Amino acid sequence: MARRSPRVAAAAMAVAAAAVALTPPPPLGVVAGGALPPPTPPSGIPQVLLTAATAPIPVFSHPAIGAPLQWRTLSAIGMPWFDCLGVYARDDRRFTTWDGAPVRRAPPAARTAEQWGLCAATAMAAAFDHIYGGGTSAPVYAATAAAGYTLPDLNDTACARGPDPSDAGCVGLAAVRRYINGTLDRDGMNADGRAGLPTGAPPRPYLDTRTGYAPVNGPAAGVTALTRWAPLVQDALGFGTYTAQTVAMAQTSLAAPLLVPRRRLWRLRLRPPYRSPHAYAPGFVCGAGAADPDRLCDAARAVVAAGAHLTPGRRTLIRWFDRPAASIADLAFRMLTGGGAPLADYVVAELAINAFAWDATVQVWAEKLRHDAARPATLIPSILRHTPAGAAFTPAVPPPPTPDYPSAVAAYCHGIAHILRALGGGALNLTIPLTEGQVGDGLPAAAEAISFDSLESLATACGESRVWGGLAFPAAVDAGRALGLAVAKEVLRTVACRAPGTPGLPPCERGEGGGGSP
Incomplete structure (x- = not known):
């Protein structure tokens, strides 16, 4: 049966x-x-x-x-x-x-x-x-x-x-x-909670017990390195309990990739976001006469300006893109139901997107830990504290407990858009309905339909939404875009040998590795 x-x-x-x-x-x-x-x-x-x-x-x-x-x-x-x-x-x-x-x-x-x-x-x-x-x-x-x-x-x-x-x-x-x-x-994600702990120790599922990462800044110690990531004290799920952030799942950077061999991911390393981080004293303030070789003040003002007049529409987009696994990843399904793609092509697209997202996560988290860059939520109120807008700066949604650079959301959006475009998603109808209150915080206020004219414009808006919402600096978005596109191209190389003959895939290369092999 x-x-x-x-x-x-x-x-x-x-x-x-x-x-x-x-x-x-x-x-x-x-x-x-x-x-x-x-x-x-x-x-x-x-x-x-x-x-x-x-x-x-x-x-x-x-x-x-x-x-x-x-x-x-x-x-x-x-x-x-x-x-x-x-x-x-x-x-x-x-x-x-x-x-x-x-x-x-x-x-x-x-x-x-x-x-x-x-x-x-x-x-x-x-x-x-x-x-x-x-x-x-x-x-x-x-x-x-x-x-x-x-x-x-x-x-x-x-x-x-x-x-x-x-x-x-x-x-x-x-x-x-x-x-x-x-x-x-x-896969190295410490799902059972025993990785790196002595025998008999209480398990710590999905927590970092191996990398040794510790933030240099924090609520107790204050900011000792201006351009480095600093944990925040935030309301825990709205129940009135306040917790200090710790960097989320540092061991993700050590997890095994699925399709792109680790040696190829390592080749995709990014340049540091700041070339002169030691030029900034912890008390640095924009406009006070101190040198600003990395133009922190320009980046901070750009984020403040982007969020100064947020419309309800942009607030909706910020929240929708904040969960890319529930938003842009859905576009493969639309290829099947709206674009007339064969079932097999849809399944190949799902393989490519889900494997890409995991492999990109592994490399993005490795880069986040390596660069440990400050997010706007802590840097802007510090260096623009002499201005009303800077002193009162707050992101539109709670920032994730991870360093800023590169932007993971920008990597996901641009990488998924590239995969969909390669596999025939360029003709997708990108008008998508939202029900009232669907993305949270009462947004949208009524049923809406949001439209894009191309996958590229969708991915661009996705990355920019991190700046609109005060969640990432423009440099982090640019780096996320570059890294996401690079990982997506590597994934398509491997998928070509898993599903030869699928329209849009490159020819299968002899000896193509995969499965996270070194």
């Missing part, structure tokens, strides 16, 4: 989550009448995935689930998705597994979108269950069971004899188990 899976919920977050298209300076286009028409049900996605996508996954939108964990989750879904494609693809292309292993194809009669959907849904449900626990995957299993789909879970013994292509659920379970055992649980 064919099995159905529930793990569409996490995919639904990057797939069916609301996407907001942007247009830099022009105002947002608001749909008359307030209410937006219901979306047309996609024709290319198997019903099992749509059923699973109806189950809510609140943990994925929780503020504590930062970019590394979001992309880690989506990669644990996207890689087995691609493995399922090799088994059930109907066209003549011969896909490998995500890491380049040969695939045992299903009999011709079983190569259907529905079989792929069962395989992919099972893999997604099991991946989410493994990462976050049964409490979050239970609603997905319940939704699919109510629709008549039987999905094996991680403890299912019916699949113990190994994957048989005639049973798509068992194939999906085998794919996700292979990913969990060979990659996810060995």
Whole structure:
């Protein structure tokens, strides 16, 4: 009997989550009448995935689930998705597994979108269950069971004899188990909390116990190095508890990449944001006569000016882009449902985007730790404290607990846009609806539709939104753009050997590595 899976919920977050298209300076286009028409049900996605996508996954939108964990989750879904494609693809292309292993194809009669959907849904449900626990995957299993789909879970013994292509659920379970055992649980993210700790010590899941990173500035010590990152004291989730930030998941910089060999990521190192950091005393103030060789004052004034007159439209964009795994990553889904892309091309795009996002995260976090650059939230009130706007400066949204340079969001936006453009996304309809209050803080105030004229303008607005919101300096956005594009090009080189013949991919190069090999 064919099995159905529930793990569409996490995919639904990057797939069916609301996407907001942007247009830099022009105002947002608001749909008359307030209410937006219901979306047309996609024709290319198997019903099992749509059923699973109806189950809510609140943990994925929780503020504590930062970019590394979001992309880690989506990669644990996207890689087995691609493995399922090799088994059930109907066209003549011969896909490998995500890491380049040969695939045992299903009999011709079983190569259907529905079989792929069962395989992919099972893999997604099991991946989410493994990462976050049964409490979050239970609603997905319940939704699919109510629709008549039987999905094996991680403890299912019916699949113990190994994957048989005639049973798509068992194939999906085998794919996700292979990913969990060979990659996810060995990726260096300290998921079990024991990395770097002595035997018997209390575990510290996902926390840094290996890099030795410690901020040079802080609420207690004050600012001793002006251009270095400083933790903030912030309200913890709105409950009135105040906590001092620590740099988020420093061990991400040591995690294993998926597709781009680490040696190639290392070649993408960035120049330091400041060439003369020691020229600035902790008490430096703009306009007081001290030298400003790195033009900190110009950068600070540019950020203050960008946020001086924020419109509701720009505030909406700032918040929407602040969670790229739930916004721009959704554009691959729009290729399928709105652009008429074949299911196989959509799955290849998901592979490329999710692998890119993880590999970019690894390198972006390595650069953030290496440069340890101050964010506007601490630097501007210090060096412009003699001006009313500088002294009162506050970012539009709470800044993430990571150094400024390079901007991770800019890297994600430009890299994903490049991948989509290469794979046929240039014709996407970039008019995207938002419901009232969808991005938080009451924004937008009413149902809206946001439009971009190209993927490039969308990516540009995404990067600039970090400056509008006071979250990053322009140099960090520029560096993020350059790094994101470079990683995206490397990812496409490797995907070309995983899915040869896919329109838009370069030719497969002999000896192409992958899987994070050194």
